[in-house]
Amino acid sequence: MAEIVVVGAGPAGLMAAIRSAQAGHRCVVVEAQPTVGGLAGSFEVAGQRVDHGSHRLHPATDERFLELFRSRLGSDLQVRPRNGRIRLGGRWVAFPLRAGDMVRNLPLSFAARAALDAAAGLRRRRRRGADSVTFADEVSRRLGPTVAREFYAPYARKLYGIEADQLDRDLARRRVSAAGAGAILRRVARATRPQGRSFLYPRRGYGQLSETLADLAVELGVDLRLGTRVLGLRAAEDSVLVSLNGGLLDADAVLTTMPVPALAAAVDPSPPPAVVEALQRCRSRAVVLVYLVVSRDRFTPFDAHYFPGPETVVARLSEPKNYRDGDDPPGRTVLCAEIACWPGDELWQRPADQLGELVAADMARVGLEIPALEAVEVRRLPAVYPVYETSSMGDRATVDSWLRSLVADRIVSLGRHGLGVLDNLHHVLAMGEAAAQSVGSDGAVDEAAWDRSLDGFASHVVED
Template sequence: MSDIAVLGAGPAGLMTALKAREQGHEVTIFEASDRVGGMAASFEVAGQRVDFGSHRLHPATDPEIMSLIKSLLGDDLQTRERHGRIRLKNQWIGFPLRTLDMIKHLPIRFSGAVAFDTITKPLRSSRTSDFESEIQRRLGPTVAREFYGPYTTKLYGVDPSHLTTELSNRRVSAAGPLHIIKNAVRASRPEGRIFYYPRRGYGQIAESLAETAIDRGVKLELRSPARQVTTKQDRVEVTCGNTSIDVNTVFSSIPLNALIQTLDPPPPAELVTAIDRQRTRGMLIAHLVVPRSQYTPFDAHYFPGLDITTARLSEAKNYRDGDDPDDLTVLCAELACWVDDEIWNLPSEDIGQLVEEDLQRAGLPSTGHVHVEVRRLPSVYPVYEHSTVDAREVIDNWLHEPGRVVSLGRQGLGVPDNLHHVLAMGSRGAAALDASGLINQKAWQDSLSEFAQHVVQD
């Protein structure tokens, strides 16, 4: 019998554990916090279940993973129609973009410039070296300047010309303006803009994965942060919280900088420096409790403009038909920032006020909120800068030679991936184990190459 430890009970860790258990391994998950789900968890604010920002399960989910989620959630997994808005050129446009809506609401000069960019696409140079020039090449200068430029700066905290094409390839699926138009035509039909969402919040996916894993014999230890991972010749000794166990292989889905601090023997100094240099952008998640049944009928408002600090505002109730209280609604504002920015440590009420001012600037009504709760996610977006390409190469080489400690998941690989991507990672990680609980390096390296093709869905 082989033993496996999994660090972190987010979606990646839970899926790894479930699949490894199904293959007959003894599995223990260690989670630092008091709940499962990581960034994809749900929790209560003022008696209403809410998420860490707007979360949707996308139709792009691999069919095998989709059928697992459907079997876990049954009727609780609802098929919903996206109903968002984006603020472009001081106008509200339906999001995802829809053809008629674009024609009606986009200023004619803007549409004309986009049409010109579309016609002249073949004339643009195919040689691009950064996020900005790649988006200009694919979508034209107008969309790059008015939408992707400011939104990328807002989310990543740097000018898009400092970011690599790897990030544009992973983050932006549209190959050209015609692709956007094709998507807009599809989204004009209700069935072309669906997503899936659990009745009790996005975290219900992780919760049901955890329940099933436990039913099948996985041990889950909450409030057990990883403290030490000591690799010996034929096993690994893992100490998390107050528990120590010996295992054959460790899967880690915790942030890489946390993992390397636990490693004994310590990792090469070059790797420690590389991980330290790879910056990640943090995010404030501010929940505003509003004493009325609905703020707007929209599920999410997107604010690409740099005149507004909030990047997105979502209203949890509008994502589902659930058992939400009638007399209040909870809004969620996402504010990307660096952890050493002044805003990071502002009191909750001040952040609530800042969001109110943002909404006012966008022409939305005051929420009249009566309570604010702020959660701080220090590491949401990996920032792929030109200046750290060499650091990422060092990290990548290490990830490709995992030995008995395998790092995966969004923060374990330093990628901006969706939930369905990290579930695939967990599944592939477990599949790469042999009967004695050792990782097949070649199989895992092949999987890493496949993960590099993931494109984020927004």
Template sequence: MTTDTHEAPLTVLGGGPAGLATGFYAHRHGLDVRLFEAADAIGGNARTLELGPFRYDTGAHRFHDKNDAVTADVKALLGDDLRRIDAPSQISWRGRRIDFPLAPYDLLRKLPLSLLAQIAWEQLSIPGVSENAEHFEEMALQSYGPTLANLFLLNYTEKLWGANADTLSPRVAGDRLEGLDLKTFFLEALGGAKEKARHLDGSFYYPKHGYGQIAEATADALGREHIHTGARVTRLAHDGAQIQRVTINDADPVGVETVVSTLPLTLVLRLLDPPPPDDIQAIAESMRFRHLRLVVLGLDRPRLTPNASLYFPDRSVPFTRLYEPKNRSPDMAPNGQTVVVLERPCHPDTAAWTRPDDALRADAVSLLTDHGLLQGDEVVTSAHHEVPFAYPILEVGAEEKAECLKQYLDRFDNLHRLGRSADFVYTHTHNLYSRAKSLAQSLTTDAAPAA
């Protein structure tokens, strides 16, 4: 890896969606951009990888049409390769498939009468989605009642995040659990399937060749000559008011003018030289990220499920989710074959993170066989992939801790943050591109010479 030593007006740290979007919009505004990415390829945790004739993403990603301007920009980058997909997700529960996000009409058709009666009774006594809950468990119980919460929400959430539900912030639910109350129970019971559609997250955009195609197209538009891969940031030298130099791969430092960091918030604190005060370091060390291990299986069959994702709430199942790329784009696998990816959330200091690949593969095959999804020896190839810092663990109090760290970093007037890990928030690609677009406009205005 070689880097230029001139001080580019904008230095971007990290080549995931947030960093690439920042570089793309800044370059479009005429700024000179230099981007450093530690890995040998761009895309961060939103890459598309190949396994022989199969293609798969490093996550069950989808592009939401929630911002018209951003959607138009991404459409311009990908053209006809960006397609609208309708592939809802489901929960695997006791041999049945329950729509997720939970939809009352679907529950009415698939749950036993005794459970439905209990759920309906509980709906009469709850106020709806709670906005004042102190933790996720309280929110789930108050908003959906104990039956639904215990069946589909609490076990899965604790398995996904690796923490007790009463220690997690209500924000871990995101916006996927809205719209489930007594009113919608009756509306959907009367209106049928057409009324439940608005509760499902099954319509989205997806690129022809995998989600990583968005990152690749963004990198092409930015200009590959501005991107330096294999460039790990190892030191951020500062004078207390500005970031002055960035050291790459422990080599000679390079001067910087303006810096946008998409690196994990806690990592930036560790890279500062001089280091932050002990109390700030202690806060950073107390904040955690969830990591993922992926098991990829190429299968000699046309399809495994009709779903974008299939969730497993049962605590006895080590995996949280299965996604089938071919249900997002038929070009992700050859005719007559498909590929599936199973996610195993982990903390880095647990046995799950160090479990041998062969054992994890056996766990995946056993799960699919036990659920009647695989018949005989249909696995033709397999792979494994690790996704570190997949998402921040939003524990109770994490927002306040993150705010404290952000306030400390705000003293550096030439340092900006953008991204899920950089801001310690759970967000989506369209939001990252929207924020990058606004940031680039602001930086352009700041860089413009006075009249």
């Protein structure tokens, strides 16, 4: 069987390693960080486990992955009722949306205009179905101009840093799952029952999912090397030479989840100049995560607060303690504020104490006074949201076809950063599985099978 090197011990890489080992391949996983999980990992702030922003395991996760997690985690995998809320027009609306709450709390003028839009929805879809070019058009076609203009447009601006009419409609396809007002009404009906708005979450934080995958991989004989970075990938005939910060590995095939720009810099032969130029035009938004340690047992009963509007810089505030029935220390809670920005800009560089003040001021503006702060910690994630600008979609296609061409050299790029896509954890698990299954016993990659998998991944829609 083949020698497979997997780059990255996030969920995509770990699932690729598990399926490789189960197929009988020898497998080494190389992870730059000292811990597993990548973006889906957990770590401690003030003695409490926290995630990289709000993370939940969605019930849409394929049954075979759910079964794996249930069998390994047992009662540590908890089923929890979602309990979030959205700040809309100066009011709080429960999220996921629920019928009674909408009647009581949706701003009246918003509700009336959205309902009129919905009534006109069928005609609008027939008339303009083929015309959508931008995110703004597509959301307006599906959900009506009121929801598009007053909810999605400001939220998109906050997350992606540009106007909704400069974002491609592909973003709506990947990010907005409701096909129309009917779909929203069905969701509202479902979420009105508590069991219709549940999610799964492990007792020790979201990272426990990746930790359990890593344990399984090691039990299956995978050689997991933490704190080891891949610096170069040289394609030779029927093999790939992998250079690390401390040694070399000779692989029959490489399954990599490293970010595409890093892959382009590492791979030999280098990508053609047209690909390098295209990559420079494919921008991603960064996220600054501000963790506030608050001297109170709970801040609110809610798991997450969403802020689509321009009145706050913060896009979402979550309270990890409320995602689980866990062993968190009493008398103290940690809040996590997510702030989207451009890598290197003024917000990105702002010191932790000033970011803490910014979040506190934002929250005071929406009536959420934060009591005495014990500490502020910050994590900076440089490339979180790929920005699907209409002007860069051609460049994204150029990069995609270069990634597809690497498969002939036995290098398969997958995962959130390896494909430059928006995703959920269950999507990248499917990618890891498909990548492992495309490798033959001699390490050659079945190009047609991987192409079909990539076409399938294009239909992934991110669940909130």
